[in-house]
Amino acid sequence: MNAAPVHRLFAAQLAKVGAASGEPDLDRLGQLVSDSYAAAERERRRANRALGLMAEELENANERLREVVATLQVQNGRFEAALENMSLGIAMYDAEERLVVANTRLCEVLCVPPGSLRVGMTFSEVVAVCTEAHHFSETRASEVYEFRRRVFAAGSAFQFEEPRGRNIVAVTTRALDGGGCILTFEDMTERRRAEAQVEHMARHDALTGLANRTLLRGRLEEALARASRGESFAVLYLDLDRFKAVNDTLGHPVGDELLRAVTARLRASIREVDTAARLGGDEFAVVQASLHQPQDATVLARRLIEELSRPYEIQGQQLVVGTSIGIALAPEDGASADVLLKHADLALYRAKSEGRGTWRFFEREMDAQMQARRRLELDLRRALAEQEFQLLFQPLVHVGSRRIIGFEALVRWHHPERGLISPAEFIPLAEETGLIMPLGEWVLHTACREAASWPEQVSVAVNVSAVQFRSPLLVDAVAAALRASGLPGSRLEIEVTESIMLQDNVATLAILHRLHGLGVRISMDDFGTGYSSLSYLRSFPFDKIKIDQSFVRDLDKQGDARAIVSAISGLGRSLGMSTTAEGVETQEQFEQLRADGCLEAQGYLFGRPMPARDASALLRHQRAVQPAG
């Protein structure tokens, strides 16, 4: 029987204890075997420790790896969320033109069915999906394909916009390092729509949608360029008559609706090639293109006046406004948009001052007149500061006794160069410029101061314009003039024209009642001209009606003047109002007025407007006024 093979290490130990040569030293062998076990034990422990350390390290490494993976997953999730929540469509292609990244938005922006563009598709397959969705024709698709291919190849960035269905898409292409490219698609539809809206708003009037001044100026420049090649055109400047009264009395919503209704008629009255614009408030302009002759502008102006003057039905109310029109012809009336508009405006001013509801062509001398008017305005401002005004007083007599019962205060302007200027010339200008307020106050104070020195049965009448009535300060100004002069309110008469009743009726009536509250009497001036609406006489208890001098002038002529004077006198009597006939110049007129029952009279027959000292002298020396001349 063969002995079992001995491990070489054990054989070495046996050799050491002499087992090969004779008797082995068993103690030594035991010692050696024990040492070997001990060494092996140490080795095993060392190895175990090393293994433990390695396992620990491995575990640590694993932990770190798990953390990195978790972080990467979070990061990935974030990128994914970002990609999916982008308003842009993203498509990333690798160097082989394969789609490697695509977000959901991509399909939406490119207007293709959801999920139809997937990672792994080739570029040409993506283009095919878009072609299928009818966004490109076959030819266009191959163009797109070729174009993108060049972008891939060139590695350069491109940006352009293209239509996709009803949308507009901005495409940005950027090459990636190592081949491939990234395409972003932005839906520009809303932005372009908003930009178009902003652009529209910048050039159109918000209320009516008509061109505004900016767009009008542009159209005028274009028309002027065509005019230099021989194509004439006209600029019609329109202003609505009586619009302000509608706006003030019925309120802005009604005013706005009226302006839109006017716009509709304006649009319907012009051709496609013409431009209608709103210049603000109740001012409009029309550029009438391709004018063959000036009469074409007349035809359009007449049509516009007719159309815009027809009654409007607004919020259940019938409203009537008219229009006045100024016309400038191009190129002869101006070589720039501003000059043409200015000249059309000057012509409009003339149309309005000559009766409204009509049109006027621009004439060269209008410019000079407007400049003269501007100079007059500057002079008027200076006149107030320099006290160039004087107040004259014209007697008012009692028809029965012919005694002076009062004076009407009438202002005069002593211009240092032009001499005496009539109030008929400067009062309208003072009204337009607002200078009537300080001027009116001066008149009130001066008139009350003078009247305070007269006998107590003699009163003073002061004209107050409609513009002054728009100010809430009027009543305070009257009260201040009475206080400062010590004149009782009952000796002051305020003369108003019926134009004040066309303004905001409620506010006007409130002012009239407050004036009455001061004891002041109110008379309706120039009655018989204008609207002469009897409703005005019913809406406020006027103390006096002044019969306009145009009727008195015609009293001795054939006609209806006498009937009118007689009717107004009768009306005054039955309403408990006094009546004064203005502009009495002849004894015959006076006799007729007396016969018709008119109570008071005023006119050159009894005295022209005179300085304050003459009025005082007249009062002192005359017991009864005798007819002059």
Ligand SMILES: Nc1nc2c(ncn2[C@@H]2O[C@H](COP(=O)(O)O[C@H]3[C@@H](O)[C@H](n4cnc5c(=O)[nH]c(N)nc54)O[C@@H]3COP(=O)(O)O)[C@@H](O)[C@H]2O)c(=O)[nH]1
């Ligand atoms: N708001 C203000 N208006 C005023 C003031 N002062 C005058 N006015 C208004 O100006 C208009 C013209 O006034 P005037 O030139 O003074 O003419 C007045 C009289 O002089 C004139 N008149 C008087 N009698 C006769 C006459 O027999 N014949 C004739 N041809 N004219 C005559 O009439 C004018 C008086 O008008 P009225 O006021 O209607 O009584 C005029 O509208 C004035 O109102 C002012 O301070 N503030």
